[in-house]
Amino acid sequence: MTNEQELKRELQAIQENHYAVPEDVDAYPYAQWMLDAIGSTDAELRDHLIYSTLAKWITNGVFREKELRGLLLQALSEDYLFYGIGEVGTNSVFKRAFSVLIPPLVLTVHKIKPFLSQEQLYSVAEQILEYVYLEKDVRGYIEGKGWAHATAHVADALYALARSMHEREFAIELLRAVHYLIAKHDYVYIDGEDKRLANVIFAVYEKYILSTEEWKNWLCTFVSPKASRPQDSVLLQNVETFIRTLYFRAEKESAYELKQHILETLWELEGR
Incomplete structure (x- = not known):
């Protein structure tokens, strides 16, 4: 044995x-x-x-x-x-x-x-x-x-x-890390990774240590030029899935102001 x-x-x-x-x-x-x-x-x-x-x-x-x-x-x-x-x-x-x-x-x-x-x-x-x-x-x-x-x-x-x-600087580091994990060009997430990463975002959000402007700036980092290569399409799919997940999670959490900013980001992504 x-x-x-x-x-x-x-x-x-x-x-x-x-x-x-x-x-x-x-x-x-x-x-x-x-x-x-x-x-x-x-x-x-x-x-x-x-x-x-x-x-x-x-x-x-x-x-x-x-x-x-x-x-x-x-x-x-x-x-x-x-x-x-x-x-x-x-x-x-x-x-x-x-x-x-x-x-x-x-x-x-x-x-x-x-x-x-x-x-x-x-x-x-x-x-x-x-x-x-x-x-x-x-x-x-x-x-x-x-x-x-x-x-x-x-x-x-x-x-x-x-x-x-509970430090503001660390909260910003967490948002950056989540962005990095989502913004993949070479692998499409299909196993619920977006939901697990959304948990991180709302754990930060519920502390109310970041300003509205900081949240808007972070969401803006997901909006990039229109895809022109196959690997860009992978990135867009990961990003759009994640932003949609954030939107429905914000609805569930009654985070109405954040939900509006997420919706604006989604409009920009889908309008390209």
């Missing part, structure tokens, strides 16, 4: 027992075993067992604060979040895309009972934003291997940061 097969069998038993930590198990070293296999190409192991178990254990108080910091640092390290960074079409994306899901879990705990310093929060934000601009493999579902979904996963991390940090 391989190491991954053994881990899979044990995690299936844990899942069947409602994610209770086995009596003979020290949770933190066991989490290291899970993290060692978080980049597996086995979708059931990676997604349904490792991530689900870590999510339950992290958010349900299994780990001490010191251990949560350790998991956070490990997930953000070169061997995890930046493992094989820049590669496209390889299996390294699974390790990166699932490592970036660990910070939002830890930040969920921090949101309820703060234990990270401001300096530590900024360090987490800095590394996640660096990952945004370095990740080149944005595939969603990969046949035979399951979800990579790096854009959606990093959107969850940005959302958690938006809820944890």
